[in-house]
Amino acid sequence: MSHELAPAHDLAEPPRRSFLVRASAALIGAIVGIAPLIPGIPFLLDPVLRKKKRPTEQPVRGKDGFLKVTTVDSLPADGSPQQFAVVDDLQDAWNFIPNQEIGTVWLRKVKDAEGKEAVQCLSTVCPHLGCSVDYKSADKQFFCPCHTSAFDLDGKKLNAIPPRGMDSLEVDTQNGEILVRFKKFRGGTPNKEQVG
């Protein structure tokens, strides 16, 4: 039977077909070819398209986003920094997990412009590329082990590696408790740009 069906390119010339047949074959072919991709692309782009930031009805924790971190008394009097974990309710895709350590901050006692005692809070996330910034007590410097970014005690950059100083976070002290408004910032940019 197969001898009847010579290979296609043996035909001298493919039969001519009306423009309409070709056009509709191409058009419908294109539609069925592309259609399955259409809902998938917004699906993949979900993280940037999503309008509802919180998928649940769970309330935002802390008044105005200020979270209790520690007490003023627990900070060293000499103004050396100490690292503390920030505890919040964690929303991770479908999971809602209360009381999770969601990040850390550097806290230290400082004097404000009027000479009064205040608390300084710096994010531990390096503004360079997001590694975790360490403190070298011998040098009284913040130091990032990944790409050797260095910062002074106030978070000002000491070398050209980081694009900006360490990111400060808003602090509030109430009845001896330290509250921090924990935020994340983009790395690698000269300006502090909040994420989310």
Next chain:
Amino acid sequence: MNALIAWLDHRTGIKGLMHEALYERIPGGARWRYVWGSTLVFTFTVQMISGIFLWSAYSPNATGAWESVYYIQNQMTMGWMVRGIHHFAAQAMVVLMALHLMQVVIDGAYKAPREVNFWLGLVLMQIVLGFSLTGYLLPWDQKGYYATRVATEIAGATPVIGAEVQKLAVGGEQYGHHTLTRFFALHTGVLPAALVGFLALHIYVFRRHGITVPDPNRAPTTTFWPDQVLKDAVACLAVLVTVMVLAFQFGAELSAPANAAEAYSAARPEWYYLFLFRFLKFEAVEHFGLAFGAIYVPGLLMTILVLMPFIAKVKGGHKFNVAFLFLIAFGAIGLTVLAMNEDKHNPSHQAAVKEALADGERLVELADAYGIPEGGANVLARNDPKLQGPRIFAKTCAACHRYDGHDGRGSPILVKDSTGKESPADPTGTDLGKYGTREWSRAVITDYDTLFAPLRNAEWHKELVAKPDSDGLNLDKSEMADWVKENRETLLKPENAEDLNALVEFLTSQADRPGETYDAKLVERGAKIFEEGTLTSGSLSVSCTGCHASIPAPTPETKLFFDSKVEPNGYPTLAGYGSDAWLKHFIANPGHGLHYGAKNQMPAYGGQFSPHQFNMLVRWMVGDYYKPKKEHGE
């Protein structure tokens, strides 16, 4: 453009390849009957694309699979659509495969020299069935979980190596993380690779022999492009539209998360396996054991399929093959219809299906509201009164009581008579579906006999009626029933309508249910009638406090009426009637002096429930559970 094509062609031979692909000769002209293969390739492509999208959001583990599918379906942009397409295109593929096989056999396209390609097609069929079997489990919902348990049990019935086969499929002895990871690896790695490989061979061999033309002189010879391409594209469009419509109209369902501790009585395989499911249920089949029905018989049918090219060489063999295939097709359709019809007329199955869907929807509601704990969605399910209450009611309370006529979960309670015919069982306790509502209160004071009539079905009540002198809760001698008889007419007078409403409001307000508001003015008026019995027109023969203890006004400390001190006086106390605290106290010790005292007939359930179960049951009965905002005020 032409220069670019020439450049590319010189290096790749693309022109020849395209020519080869597009200008395949089709003697007798393009025909609709040739479209099935193309629609299958198309549907498989759709599955690859939608599958990879889903892959980017799916998490194969026992506390994340259902959860990630829930997230895809309900939270992610167009997720329901992507999943809907994958779900329905999978089913379309099975249908198209059956049609393709039928067309191949009818046209004799399996005969020499195309035997090998026919066998390649049969291998592809097994792969596609493997896809559907593995994919059914991945959402890790009750439906997929129990269907897979059955499927792996069947694998376990394999002679000699059954136990090992089952253990390998399940990833151990227990269904869990590794069942999912193994099924996922099969579904997204092994099977797609196998399918692509065999499909390439299938198409290669097909092109080698060309299309099987039943009637080459039907029309002038044409080529694949554009005539057959147009027909194929239109057929693919029809498949696409069907899949889209189904995805829009019904969506891919997601029942409650897999739970080994929660029976799933709605368990059925995917609809295209129903015929096998029904076949296995025949007593004659069961008689020969699981391996016979689930392995030997399907194996024999498959063997005949495989042998078809040889059978065709015998005189009349082709006719036999076609007849055989039609027989299987009609048999399968018949069994499917039979199975569906039986399910349709099986109230327990219907109730179970309804419950499974409602459970799934409930879990979605809860996940939307609270997010899912680390332990997975089953933690939400375990702590939801609306899900757990009915189950406890059905297991314990429904032995006597009903809930809106059913067992709390929607199933009727049936008894079999001597002929084996099923009929609804007589309840021996009240129907608690309306308990604690205004309707209930109204029935207590105007229609007591009807409300408590089920008690008459109980043996203890029949005995009491036979011995009228003995003490007990005899409805014929009930003071309350007599009171209703005396006062019914007065209460139902049109002039007293507002008084009756007030009394009902007062009694109902005792429950003080979450989310319920009571008209304070009516409550106050009702409280006065409860004490004094004076109505607009006439008065009650005896006021409520003539028997029942007075109800002290609640203090701020004791928001619940029942917490305030009420002295037992031998008549059921109505303070806090229908509230959480009242119900717990009553269910734990119904024979307490505050309730029915010595007349009580209900067993005390104090020790039978765990504190958690007790909480779930009572909170369900009083409506204390999460209600989505849109349903408020309904």
